[in-house]
Amino acid sequence: MMNNTLGIGLAGFGTVGTGVWETLEKNLNLISQRTGVQVEIRRIAVKDLSKSRLKGVPSDRFTTEWLEVVNDPKVDIVVELIGGTSTAYDIVAAALRSGKPVVTGNKALLAERGQALFKLSHEHHAAIHFEAAVAGGIPIIKAMQESFVGNNIECINGIINGTSNYILQRMTEAGLGYEEALGEAQQLGYAEADPTLDVNGWDAAHKAILLASLAYGFTIDPEKVYVRGIERVRGTDIEFAKRLGYVVKLLCVVREHTDGTIELRTQPSFIPGSHVLSSVHGVFNAVAVKGDIAGESLFYGRGAGKEPTASSVVADIVEAAHTINTQGTNHRGFLPYKTEGVIMAIEDTSTPYYVRFDVTDEPGVIAKIAAELAEAGIGISGTHSPVNPDNPDADFVDMVFQLHTCRFGLLKDTLKKIETFSCVNSRPVVFRIESLS
Numbered sequence: 001m002m003n004n005t006l007g008i009g010l011a012g013f014g015t016v017g018t019g020v021w022e023t024l025e026k027n028l029n030l031i032s033q034r035t036g037v038q039v040e041i042r043r044i045a046v047k048d049l050s051k052s053r054l055k056g057v058p059s060d061r062f063t064t065e066w067l068e069v070v071n072d073p074k075v076d077i078v079v080e081l082i083g084g085t086s087t088a089y090d091i092v093a094a095a096l097r098s099g100k101p102v103v104t105g106n107k108a109l110l111a112e113r114g115q116a117l118f119k120l121s122h123e124h125h126a127a128i129h130f131e132a133a134v135a136g137g138i139p140i141i142k143a144m145q146e147s148f149v150g151n152n153i154e155c156i157n158g159i160i161n162g163t164s165n166y167i168l169q170r171m172t173e174a175g176l177g178y179e180e181a182l183g184e185a186q187q188l189g190y191a192e193a194d195p196t197l198d199v200n201g202w203d204a205a206h207k208a209i210l211l212a213s214l215a216y217g218f219t220i221d222p223e224k225v226y227v228r229g230i231e232r233v234r235g236t237d238i239e240f241a242k243r244l245g246y247v248v249k250l251l252c253v254v255r256e257h258t259d260g261t262i263e264l265r266t267q268p269s270f271i272p273g274s275h276v277l278s279s280v281h282g283v284f285n286a287v288a289v290k291g292d293i294a295g296e297s298l299f300y301g302r303g304a305g306k307e308p309t310a311s312s313v314v315a316d317i318v319e320a321a322h323t324i325n326t327q328g329t330n331h332r333g334f335l336p337y338k339t340e341g342v343i344m345a346i347e348d349t350s351t352p353y354y355v356r357f358d359v360t361d362e363p364g365v366i367a368k369i370a371a372e373l374a375e376a377g378i379g380i381s382g383t384h385s386p387v388n389p390d391n392p393d394a395d396f397v398d399m400v401f402q403l404h405t406c407r408f409g410l411l412k413d414t415l416k417k418i419e420t421f422s423c424v425n426s427r428p429v430v431f432r433i434e435s436l437s
Contacts, residue, residue, distance in 0.1 A: 006321050007042040009069035011091050012081035013062075016105060016132070017044070018054050019310030020079065020317075025056070031314070037321040039077075043069040070094045077320045079313060080104040089113050092128070096120040101320040103313055105132030108197075111206035115219040115336075122335055127323050129316035134207040135160050135285040137308025138301040139315070143289070144214040151291025153215035156254040157436055160207045162283030162303045163191045163198035164230050164250040168268075169281050172238050172247065178231065190283050200229035201250060205266040208252035211287070212264050215254065218341035220264070226346035228267040232429050236398050237268075237356060240384065241431075244402075246270035247278045251434065261344040269432040270354060277436065288436075347409025352381070352433040355415070357399040360423045365399060369418055376414040379404030402433075 010017050021041060024031075032038050044057070045066040053062070063069065070078055070091065078095035080102060082088050088109050095102050097120060104110070110117065110130055121128050131141040135158075144153075159165055163185055170181040182199065185191035197203045205227040209220050230250055241248050251269040256262055271278055276298055280286040285303025290296045302308040359365050366383055373380055382402040403411070415428050 005038040005040050006076040006324060007072070007074045008039050008077050008079060008317060009043040009045075009072060009075035010041060010079050010081060011045045011066050011069055011088075012083070013044050013046050013053070014081065015306050016309045016313065017079075017081045019306040020081075020313050021054060021057060023307075023310045023314050027314075031318060035318050035322070037318050037325075039317060039321060042074050043072050045069045045082075066091050067094065070098060070100070076100060076324055077317060078102050079317065080106060080109075081313070082106075083108075085109045085112050089117070092117055093120055096124050096126045096128070099124050099126050101127045101129065101323055103129045103132075103316040103320055105130065105309055105313060107133040107203070107206040107210060111209040111220075111222055114210075114213070118219065118335055127320060129319055130210070131316050132309045132312035134210055135287060135299070136162075136301065136303040136305060137311045138285060138287065138299045138303065139312070140211070140287050140289075140299050141214065142315070143297075143299065144211065148215075148289065148291050148294060151293045152256070153254075154256060154290045154292055156208075156211050156215060156252070156287060156289050157277060157434075158204075158208065158211070158252040158254075158285070158287040159249050159277055159280045160252055160285050160287065160303060161198055161201075161204040161250055162285060163195060164201075164204070165280065165285075166190050166283050167199070168230060168233065168238075168248055168250065171233065171235060172242075175235060177235065178233060199231055201227040201266045202229075204250055204252050208254055208264060208266055211252075212254045212262060213336065216256065216262055216341055217336055217338040219336050220341075220343060224264075224343040226265040226267070230268050233268055234356075234398075234429075236400070237354070237429070237431060240354065240400055241270045244270070245273050246433065247273055248431070249277065249280070251277075251432075253434070257344060261342045261348075263344045263349055265346060265349065267432060269434050271434050271436060275436050345409070347407065347412065349408050350405050351408075352405050353403040353411060354431040354433055355401045355403060355411075356429040357401070357418070358425045358428075359397060359399045360425060361397045362423055365423050368421060368423065369399065369401065372414060372418050373401070373403070376410055378406050378411060378414060 044061050078100050080088050080091050085108055088106050092102050166185050167181040170176045238248050249271050252266045254264050286300040288298050384400045
C-alpha cells in the first residue's frame, strides 16, 4: 500500500537545489498523476540562514545542521546536493545507515568513495540513485541500468563535460586561444571561477568511471584511470585536425577487450568529422553506447545547468519513492555485482597519434626525431612544421608528427628519450587519433 506523502530532505539549496524546489512546485500534480507518488520537501540544510532565499520557501524548513535533515522522522528520502567528498560522504553514509534512500548528483563522491557507500547501501537495504551525476538531464544512468540490461557493453564513447566542449568549440570556430575561450566561458557562466576539474579532465573522468562501473559491475579505483585535460590544446592542433578531417574533443573512452580488461581513459582526441560526436557543440553532452545486442545508441542533451540537472534529481526522487512504497522490491540503485575487474594499463592501449614538439629551428631536427621513432619501430605517416604567420622568422617552432598505431607505453618511452634532445624545448603534446568504429 502506498504512503500518502513522502518527505524529502535537501542537503544544499544552491542552483540545483532551488531547481528541484521549482520543478516540484511547477509539476508536482503532473508527477502524481503519472506515478501515484506524492512528495514534499520538508527540511533543507544550508550553510548560512541569513542568505536570501527563493521566494515562497517557508523559513522553518531551513537548518544549518545536516544531521537534523537526516534524522528528521518526517524525512523519508535524503537528497545530497552540496558537492565535495567529505561532508557529502558523511551525509550520504548517515542516511543509508538510517535506512533512507539517497539521491545525489555528486559524481566525484561516487567515483572516489563509492565502494564504501554501495557497501552501506547493500547492508542497510537503502538505494543510492545518481542520474544527475552523469550528463545532467540525459537519462543515461537509467538506460544503463534498465534498457541495456540484456546487453554486454562493448564500448562507451562520451563527450561529457560541457565547459571543455564549449572552450574547444570557440577555439575551433572563432579561432580563440585557450585562455581567451576559457575567459569567455567564465563570463557566460559556463565555467566556474576555478575551472580546474572541468579543464583538467577529472569532471568528465569521474562520470566515465560511473558509467564503466554500471557497464561492467565493479567499483573502479580512480588512480588506475588515465586522465588528461585540454590546457595544452593550441590553435595549431585544431587547425591540423581540421586539415585531416577531424575535430578536437575531450573524449571519454570505455571499452571492453577480448581478454576481459577494461580500457578507461579521458583525454583530448582527434575524432572523425563524419562521426555524430563531432557535431556535439557548446555545453551539450553526448554518450554513444554500443551493446552486443542493441548496437550503437546515442544519448544527447544538456549536460549541466539548473533545469536539466533538477529534472534528473526529481526523476530519482520518484524512483526512490517507488522503492519505499514497494518495500525495496523496486530497488534500482546500483550495487556492484562483481567483486573485482581489471582496468587495462594505459601503456597497453593502442591508437594512432598526433604529436606536437616545440623545437629550436635548426638543421636536422626532423631527421633526429624521426630516427628515434624509427629505432623504436613507430611508423610515421606524416610530418609538418606550420609557420606562425605572426612571427615567420621565429627560432622556436612547432613540429608535428602523425604516427601509426602503436602501444602507448612504447610511445611514452620513446618520447622521454626525445625530450632529452637539446633541440626539444618542452614536453611533447600527444593527441589520440580515434576511429570510433
